[in-house]
Amino acid sequence: MRLDNSWIKVLSYPKGDIVRSLRIWDALLSYGVRELINYGQVRIGNVNVLGKGHSSIVVLARHESLGLVVIKIRRTDSKTPTLLHECNLMRKSYPIAPKIFYCSDDVIVREYVKGEYLSDVVDKIKSCKEAVALILKVLGATYWLDLNNIDHKELSIPSKHILISKEGSVKIIDFESGRMGSACNVCRVASWLIIRRGLLRKHCKVKDGKFLERVIELLRDYKYSKENFKKLLSFVIRHSK
Known part of the structure; x- marks a missing residue:
């Protein structure tokens, strides 16, 4: 060329x-x-x-x-x-x-990676099942980063920093501001998906009056603990039923 x-x-x-x-x-x-x-x-x-x-x-x-x-x-x-x-x-x-x-x-x-940005995938969600599956998948990827002490730094607004491939896998890009050290990528992405974009409230018809309070409490208690991460996942799954 x-x-x-x-x-x-x-x-x-x-x-x-x-x-x-x-x-x-x-x-x-x-x-x-x-x-x-x-x-x-x-x-x-x-x-x-x-x-x-x-x-x-x-x-x-x-x-x-x-x-x-x-x-x-x-x-x-x-x-x-x-x-x-x-x-x-x-x-x-x-x-x-x-x-x-x-x-x-x-x-x-x-x-x-042939796929779509997270924001585009979120905009196309039509059911509670799809919302929960996406949340669990993305939280799993960010938990992996947390366990490996990789702080992405820009996942508070992850819309263009996370790709969902055609096969459904999660790929995170744009690490230019990142660093090695203690991180809470899970906290940032969960806050964006569950609180800011309101996927569970919108698609799963959450009626719990203390829903947001409980989400914030779970994220505050998370601290890279496998047990507390499982509690967060269970909370998400419970609201899909």
């Missing part, structure tokens, strides 16, 4: 540094990336990309042996000096995070 001006801008967004773009592209070619794919809902110049954040651009690409992959590219105006920190956290978070194939200061090449 010949790197045209449109992709030069993407690889060094927003500066459009030709030298940097060619350096990144040469590194990707050496790793086996053969094509950057014009795909996604975000437009940069003449091409579509998967995403554009305050510190990076995310594009779909094709690898010579891996097939479709996702490439995260550090923006030229990013306050983050390197993507290696995020890369290391994602490696430690696998299989909850997508599999990492290659990393450098400027790029992360990872597994492509």
Whole structure:
């Protein structure tokens, strides 16, 4: 693939540094990336990309042996000096995070997860059974992070940081603000799903007047305890009946 001006801008967004773009592209070619794919809902110049954040651009690409992959590219105006920190956290978070194939200061090449953002899945829920299944699945993934002392830091609003694959598995992305240490990813996601988005109240017709009070109490008592986590799951399941 010949790197045209449109992709030069993407690889060094927003500066459009030709030298940097060619350096990144040469590194990707050496790793086996053969094509950057014009795909996604975000437009940069003449091409579509998967995403554009305050510190990076995310594009779909094709690898010579891996097939479709996702490439995260550090923006030229990013306050983050390197993507290696995020890369290391994602490696430690696998299989909850997508599999990492290659990393450098400027790029992360990872597994492509075909699926939907958590917010889109939540919007499509039509039954109590679906709501409970989603809550249990996502809580299970965040509990795994908590047990491994990985603090994502941005799961208070997890809508675009969690993907649900076509097969139904949970994948968590965007670890740039994360760190190793005590965390409560479960607390953040449970608060968003159960309290803020109100999945149980909306779809399971919860009538318990002290429902929210009990949720807050369970999350306060959680503290990485397997027993207390089971109490939280039992509470969710009980309200599906």
